Amino acid sequence: MSEANDQRRRRVTIVDVAKHAGVSTAAASRVLRNAYGASESMRARVQASMEELDYRPHGPARGMRGRTFTIGVVVSDLENPFFSLITDGLSSLIRPKSYELFVSPGGFEVPPQKSVVEAMIDHHMDGLVLVAPPMSIAELEQIAMSIPLVVVGHHSQSPAFDTVAADDERGAQLVVDHLVGLGHRRIAFVMHADGRGDEARPESHRLHGFERAMSQHGLASDAIVVDSRWSLDGGGDAARQIDALDTPPTAVHAGADIVALGMMNELWAGGKSVPEAYSLVGYDNSSTSSLGPIWLTTVDQSGVEMGKRVGHLLIERIEGRSEARHEVFEPRLVVRGTTTRPA
Amino acid sequence: MSEANDQRRRRVTIVDVAKHAGVSTAAASRVLRNAYGASESMRARVQASMEELDYRPHGPARGMRGRTFTIGVVVSDLENPFFSLITDGLSSLIRPKSYELFVSPGGFEVPPQKSVVEAMIDHHMDGLVLVAPPMSIAELEQIAMSIPLVVVGHHSQSPAFDTVAADDERGAQLVVDHLVGLGHRRIAFVMHADGRGDEARPESHRLHGFERAMSQHGLASDAIVVDSRWSLDGGGDAARQIDALDTPPTAVHAGADIVALGMMNELWAGGKSVPEAYSLVGYDNSSTSSLGPIWLTTVDQSGVEMGKRVGHLLIERIEGRSEARHEVFEPRLVVRGTTTRPA
DNA sequence: TTGAAAGCGCTAACAC
DNA sequence: GTGTTAGCGCTTTCAA
Numbered sequence: 275m276s277e278a279n280d281q282r283r284r285r286v287t288i289v290d291v292a293k294h295a296g297v298s299t300a301a302a303s304r305v306l307r308n309a310y311g312a313s314e315s316m317r318a319r320v321q322a323s324m325e326e327l328d329y330r331p332h333g334p335a336r337g338m339r340g341r342t343f344t345i346g347v348v349v350s351d352l353e354n355p356f357f358s359l360i361t362d363g364l365s366s367l368i369r370p371k372s373y374e375l376f377v378s379p380g381g382f383e384v385p386p387q388k389s390v391v392e393a394m395i396d397h398h399m400d401g402l403v404l405v406a407p408p409m410s411i412a413e414l415e416q417i418a419m420s421i422p423l424v425v426v427g428h429h430s431q432s433p434a435f436d437t438v439a440a441d442d443e444r445g446a447q448l449v450v451d452h453l454v455g456l457g458h459r460r461i462a463f464v465m466h467a468d469g470r471g472d473e474a475r476p477e478s479h480r481l482h483g484f485e486r487a488m489s490q491h492g493l494a495s496d497a498i499v500v501d502s503r504w505s506l507d508g509g510g511d512a513a514r515q516i517d518a519l520d521t522p523p524t525a526v527h528a529g530a531d532i533v534a535l536g537m538m539n540e541l542w543a544g545g546k547s548v549p550e551a552y553s554l555v556g557y558d559n560s561s562t563s564s565l566g567p568i569w570l571t572t573v574d575q576s577g578v579e580m581g582k583r584v585g586h587l588l589i590e591r592i593e594g595r596s597e598a599r600h601e602v603f604e605p606r607l608v609v610r611g612t613t614t615r616p617a
Numbered sequence: 618m619s620e621a622n623d624q625r626r627r628r629v630t631i632v633d634v635a636k637h638a639g640v641s642t643a644a645a646s647r648v649l650r651n652a653y654g655a656s657e658s659m660r661a662r663v664q665a666s667m668e669e670l671d672y673r674p675h676g677p678a679r680g681m682r683g684r685t686f687t688i689g690v691v692v693s694d695l696e697n698p699f700f701s702l703i704t705d706g707l708s709s710l711i712r713p714k715s716y717e718l719f720v721s722p723g724g725f726e727v728p729p730q731k732s733v734v735e736a737m738i739d740h741h742m743d744g745l746v747l748v749a750p751p752m753s754i755a756e757l758e759q760i761a762m763s764i765p766l767v768v769v770g771h772h773s774q775s776p777a778f779d780t781v782a783a784d785d786e787r788g789a790q791l792v793v794d795h796l797v798g799l800g801h802r803r804i805a806f807v808m809h810a811d812g813r814g815d816e817a818r819p820e821s822h823r824l825h826g827f828e829r830a831m832s833q834h835g836l837a838s839d840a841i842v843v844d845s846r847w848s849l850d851g852g853g854d855a856a857r858q859i860d861a862l863d864t865p866p867t868a869v870h871a872g873a874d875i876v877a878l879g880m881m882n883e884l885w886a887g888g889k890s891v892p893e894a895y896s897l898v899g900y901d902n903s904s905t906s907s908l909g910p911i912w913l914t915t916v917d918q919s920g921v922e923m924g925k926r927v928g929h930l931l932i933e934r935i936e937g938r939s940e941a942r943h944e945v946f947e948p949r950l951v952v953r954g955t956t957t958r959p960a
Numbered sequence: 961t962t963g964a965a966a967g968c969g970c971t972a973a974c975a976c
Numbered sequence: 977g978t979g980t981t982a983g984c985g986c987t988t989t990c991a992a
Contacts, residue, residue, distance in 0.1 A: 287985055298963040303987060313961060333740035334680030335985035338968045342677065344740065352704055352720065353904065358695040369911040372738040376719035377695065379704060393717040397676035397687065499906060506904070535908055542909025561696065561849070565878055566885025630969055641979045646971060656977060677971035681984045963992080968985105975980075 286329045295323035306331060307340070317516035331532045337398040345373050346394035346589060347403045348387060354532070355560040356577050357405050360426055363581020365402065371589060373400070379598045384408050390463045395420050401588040404428075411474055422591035426585050430474040436587045436599045440575040445605035446483030446527065448573060449555045451493065452607055453525045457615045458553060461488065464512040464525040464533050466504035477504065478530055480557065498523055502533070509536015516552075517544075525614040526550055531563045534570055547580075553613040569611035576603055618770020629672045638666035649674060650683070667939035670857020680741040688716050688931060689737035690746045691715060691723045697875070697938035698903040699920050700748050703769055707746065714932060716743070726855065727751050738763050744891045744931040747771075754817055766932035767927050773817040779930045779942045783918040785819045789826030791916060793834065796868045796949055800958045801896060803839045805866040806833065807855040807876050809847035820847065823872055823900065841866055845876070859895075860887075867895055867959040874899035874906045877913055877955075897954040919946055 292302040297316060304312045306322040324327070333342055334500075345368055347356040365375045378394070380387035385409060394402055399421065406427040407414065415434040417423055423435035430437060446463075453461055463484040467475035481499065488497040498519070502512040512533060516522055528534035534556035541551050548554045556563055559574035580603055587599055637647040640659060647655045648663040655663075666672070676685055688711055692700040708718045723730035723736065730751060737745055742764065749770040750757065760766055760808075766778035773780060796804055806827040812820035824842065831840040842860070845855040855876060859865055873875035877899035884894050891897045899906055902917035915920040923946055930942055 284986090288987095289985075299986080300963060300988080301961090304962090307987085309987095311961065314963080330739050331737065332985050335679040335968095336679060336987080337677030338970090338985075339987040341739070346719075352695050352701040355696055357849055358722075361695055365722065373735075374721070374740070376689075376721055378717070378719055379701075379708065390717075392673065396673050397685070397717070529665040539909040542912075547910075562905050562908075565905075567890075568908070569854070569885075580961095599819065628969090631971095632969075642965080643972085643979060643981090644977090650971085652971095654977060675969050678984095679971080681969080682971040777986090784988080933985090961992105964990090966987105966989080968987085971982105971984090973980100974978085976978085 279430070285330065286327045286330065288329070291320065291323050291329050294327055295514070299410055327361045341400045341592070342398050343373050344397070344399045345375055345401045345403065345585075346397075346399040347375060347377045347405065348390050348394070348403045349377060350380060350382045350387070350408075352377070352379050355562065356480045356558045356575065357605055358402075360578025360581040360584065362406055363578035363583075364582075364585045366578075367582045368589065373589070382408060384413070385392030388413070391417055401592050403584055403588060406476065408468075410472070422588060424588045424591070426580065426584055427476050428474050429458040429476070429479055431598075431600055433598045436591065436601075438580050438584050438601045438603070439476070440586065440605045441582070442479035442605070443483030443486070445557060445573040445575075446480040446571075448486040448605060448607040449557075450487035450525045451483060452571070452609065453527070453553060453555070453613065454487075454491045454493070456525075456553065456613060458523075458525040459493055459616075460474070460498070460521065460523045461493070462498040462526045464500045464502050464504075464509070464514060464526065464529045465510070466529065466539075468503065470501075475531060475616040480527075484527060504530045504533050506532055506536040509533040509538075511536075513537040513540035522552070525554070525613070526552055527555045527557075529557055531558040531560040531572055532568065534572070535562060535568070538570075548612045549614045553616070555613060559608050563608075564610070570606050571610045571613040572607045574608050576606070579603065628675065629670045630675065630874045634663065634666050635668060637670055659920045668938075684935070685744045686747065687740070687742045688718055688744045688928075689740075689742040690718060690720045690748065691733050691737070691750070692720060693723060693725045693730070693751075694721070695722050698905065699901045699918065702920025703748055703927065703932075706921035706926075707928045708924075709921075710925045710928030711932065713918040716932070725751060727756070731756070732917060744935050745930060746927055749819065751811075753815070757842070760921055765931060767931045768936070769821050769923065769927055770907045771817050772819070772822055774943055775943075776941045779934065779944075781923050781927050781930065781944045781946070782819065783923070783946045783948045785822035785948070786826035786829070788916045789823040790830040791948065791950040792870045792900075793827060793830035794894060795900065795914070795952065796870070796956065797830075797836070799832045799868075799896065799956060801866075801868040802836055802868045803841070803864065803868075803960075804836070804889050805841035805843055805859055807847075807852070807869065807872045807880075808844045809851070809872065810844040811846065813844075815942045818937050820872060823870075829869060847873045847876050849879040849882070850873055852876040852881075853883040854879075856880040856883035857958050865895070868897070868956070869895055870898045870900075872900060874901040874903040874913065874915055876913070877915070878905060881911070881913075892957045893936060896959070902951050906951075907953070910957045912926045914953045914956040915951050917951050919949070922946065 291301040380390035401422040418434040466477040469475040502508040556572040563570035635642045647758040723733035744765040754773045754886040759778040811820040899915040906913035
């Protein structure tokens with residue numbers, strides 16, 4: 275032990291590994307990256323040294339030249355249960371491939387989300403997942419120029435990035451079919467008004483699905499669309515709007531679980547309840563919707579499966595694919611306690 | 618324009634900025650970091666160049682020498698609403714200081730959480746926040762050797778890292794006082810059994826608070842402790858255990874909102890409800906607890922405020938403080954509909 | 961198949 | 977107050 279003992283251990287670097295294994299740093303790097311051009315014997319020797327020295331690659335240094343092995347996920351808020359299903363599926367797929375997942379809440383507006391996205395690009399993440407982003411297609415294509423991108427819950431067919439979404443038109447149709455099957459005719463849909471006009475957004479697809487299904491049942495004139503926001507507060511607002519209607523609906527498709535919860539809240543505050551006031555359907559099959567006292571009829575989007583698919587597509591893109599993929603998942607109706615025959 | 622136009626724009630680097638402003642890269646770097654040693658005029662000139670060239674620093678390159686300006690947050694799962702309150706408060710404090718927040722779900726077990734923590738260390742995050750970690754104090758101190766660390770919801774007094782927690786003993790006492798005030802005597806507490814023996818964990822403090830408060834009211838022999846897990850399933854399990862008791866309690870402190878929800882679920886499945894079966898209290902004041910049909914009496918931990926405090930402490934640590942701070946927040950009882958006088 | 965060496969963009973000594 | 981320069985730990989030519 276001729277060398278002095280450092281106060282705090284210096285990090286083990288690839289140079290240490292190479293020295294320990296008696297090879298060049300280039301060789302050690304090739305082994306680390308599973309790259310072409312290393313014999314089996316060398317591979318084994320270097321891996322043994324890495325093991326023995328407890329070597330862990332320095333992220334920023336890798337990022338200077340090659341990949342950082344990080345994947346960024348931007349969501350509006352962390353609380354949305356659908357988002358955590360996506361990240362669960364995603365991480366189960368990418369962690370085994372030694373990518374790390376970093377999630378960042380970007381808010382519901384365009385400017386804060388964009389700056390979070392920029393931060394991820396600046397930190398040289400290898401790929402980016404945007405979940406239900408508020409940005410326009412043009413803005414998303416702009417982002418896709420700097421980083422491999424998969425967008426979840428967006429229905430664009432852009433050639434610049436991949437999308438994974440549930441068939442929202444079909445989902446809305448399942449809801450209407452179910453309600454009409456129970457005998458309802460006058461049915462309302464709560465729309466996230468910000469999304470109007472942007473055909474790529476889920477709310478547009480759910481709205482179209484609702485309107486088309488109502489028409490198919492010959493109920494076009496019984497369809498009511500309530501403009502609000504898809505949030506807890508927006509649900510309360512929608513409930514108040516519906517309450518003020520001259521001829522109120524007997525059933526409501528809230529568009530999203532969070533909206534349905536807000537509506538239940540508002541009804542409850544007024545001493546009313548569901549399904550007595552009207553039948554109510556959500557969308558997302560969030561964990562809250564399955565709680566006994568809530569027991570909300572809703573639409574399931576198989577978020578975990580979607581998350582896995584997202585991981586698969588993103589890794590393909592990171593590894594070089596450049597043609598876009600657009601995948602659509604089949605939604606599934608989950609009938610629970612908030613829908614009954616009309617009085 | 619003597620230079621050829623690149624196919625895709627090369628990133629603007631600090632060298633470009635320095636050249637454009639007619640200064641050295643060191644000077645540009647000093648301006649970028651707001652570091653000492655740059656005159657007002659130079660500062661202005663460099664900032665103008667950065668603006669004009671739309672310069673954005675290269676994260677990995679900064680990380681090689683100095684800070685990465687990233688803060689990592691490890692939570693068990695993204696879905697827990699208390700966690701998102703913490704991150705909300707945290708990000709509101711650190712983003713203005715140009716730190717970026719990256720959250721990673723680490724699971725409920727020690728091994729996966731540790732590997733997520735290691736990934737964050739390997740990526741040279743400047744600071745780390747662990748929310749309700751399952752690790753032992755020794756393991757946390759180990760981590761704190763490599764990275765500035767603030768632990769949320771942990772009651773250790775370790776000199777190696779900071780902690781921010783609510784006064785869980787006090788919180789449990791508020792619950793007992795409330796229930797006893799309503800006339801309850803036989804009261805159960807649901808314990809997260811994994812935490813038994815680890816005095817640093819919130820569940821231990823809440824248990825002690827419960828037992829002490831019951832003793833103070835002369836009800837030591839009426840106190841029931843049910844061993845389960847603090848999860849939705851664990852709540853169901855606890856409800857079944859309580860149902861099987863010879864002399865069941867008239868009130869239950871579930872220990873955490875998520876447990877109370879699981880219990881309501883189980884009761885609901887059996888055709889019973891709260892507070893008819895027994896009065897029920899949670900802990901966390903999660904957004905679900907305030908939904909009309911749930912309307913759970915609970916304890917509020919002011920998560921957003923705690924998150925802000927966490928950010929403050931972490932930045933202090935990153936900037937050099939080495940003595941530990943241990944901050945305790947006062948909890949607040951939120952009385953809603955699940956607690957009434959005993960029948 | 962392997963190694964030597966250049967350099968990624970930035971920061972931190974140190975010199976002026 | 978300002979500039980020069982030597983790296984940080986890795987990947988990637990390029991030559992052997």
